[in-house]
Amino acid sequence: MSDPLVSANGIDVAYGDLQVLWDVSVEITDEDRVVALVGPNGAGKTTLLKALSGLRPLAGGSIELFGADAAALRPDQIVERGFVHVPEARNLFTEMTVEENLEMGAYTKRAEQAATMAEVFELFPVLDERRTQRAGTLSGGEQQMLAIGRGLMAKPDVLALDELSVGLAPQFVDRVFEKVAAISEDITVLLTEQHVHEALELADRGYVLENGRIVAEDDADALLESDRVQDAYLSG
Numbered sequence: 001m002s003d004p005l006v007s008a009n010g011i012d013v014a015y016g017d018l019q020v021l022w023d024v025s026v027e028i029t030d031e032d033r034v035v036a037l038v039g040p041n042g043a044g045k046t047t048l049l050k051a052l053s054g055l056r057p058l059a060g061g062s063i064e065l066f067g068a069d070a071a072a073l074r075p076d077q078i079v080e081r082g083f084v085h086v087p088e089a090r091n092l093f094t095e096m097t098v099e100e101n102l103e104m105g106a107y108t109k110r111a112e113q114a115a116t117m118a119e120v121f122e123l124f125p126v127l128d129e130r131r132t133q134r135a136g137t138l139s140g141g142e143q144q145m146l147a148i149g150r151g152l153m154a155k156p157d158v159l160a161l162d163e164l165s166v167g168l169a170p171q172f173v174d175r176v177f178e179k180v181a182a183i184s185e186d187i188t189v190l191l192t193e194q195h196v197h198e199a200l201e202l203a204d205r206g207y208v209l210e211n212g213r214i215v216a217e218d219d220a221d222a223l224l225e226s227d228r229v230q231d232a233y234l235s236g
């Protein structure tokens, strides 16, 4: 039996009067390596990650993280338990160095900070080379790697990566995706993406979110071949 790490059970989420998620159910188990959440702009992918991270309240349904109800947990407690969300905007501390940004990511796991930072530098040698450089002076691709590295500093069991490829040149997209593949050997990754083809090639399973509802879920290979994904995202 596979243990669920994350389950959203029929969740509704609204911004004021505007409901943007409707009865959304998603389950990630310890057998998943990469799960992709794909769909057009405005479908609600970021909102779903925010709900899972405790950053948006639920208007209905429930979320369980690592077997426990997440309703009463604060965002920092959710990080501490092992669900870490790297936001699309990256939210780096641009005036701080690479190393200081990584230290900020370790706030729930101080005891392991030095060892984890060594692992992050092994995965991203460019960050090691630039450890004393201010984050704001890094290229877009390097900033994305730093945002991921900062997420890894919290030693997640599930790493949620929001729209990794936004604003990156194609060669950086490939490079970042290679890193995600390496990370997924140890950590389950939940990925939202507008590059639907690349995301589903990397993933084992996927969900398609449209207008705030899950409209398809399947093995990634099957989704790639499905008419729904072919017609909406991969034609032309």
Ligand SMILES: Nc1ncnc2c1ncn2[C@@H]1O[C@H](COP(=O)(O)OP(=O)(O)OP(=O)(O)O)[C@@H](O)[C@H]1O
Binding pocket: 015, 018, 020, 039, 040, 041, 042, 043, 044, 045, 046, 047, 048, 163
């Ligand atoms: N802070 C907010 N206040 C009001 N509405 C919001 C807010 N954030 C998002 N929305 C709306 O919620 C809907 C879902 O947005 P969300 O960002 O979750 O979608 P998305 O699938 O992640 O899209 P994108 O890839 O463009 O970020 C959109 O209609 C958006 O305009």
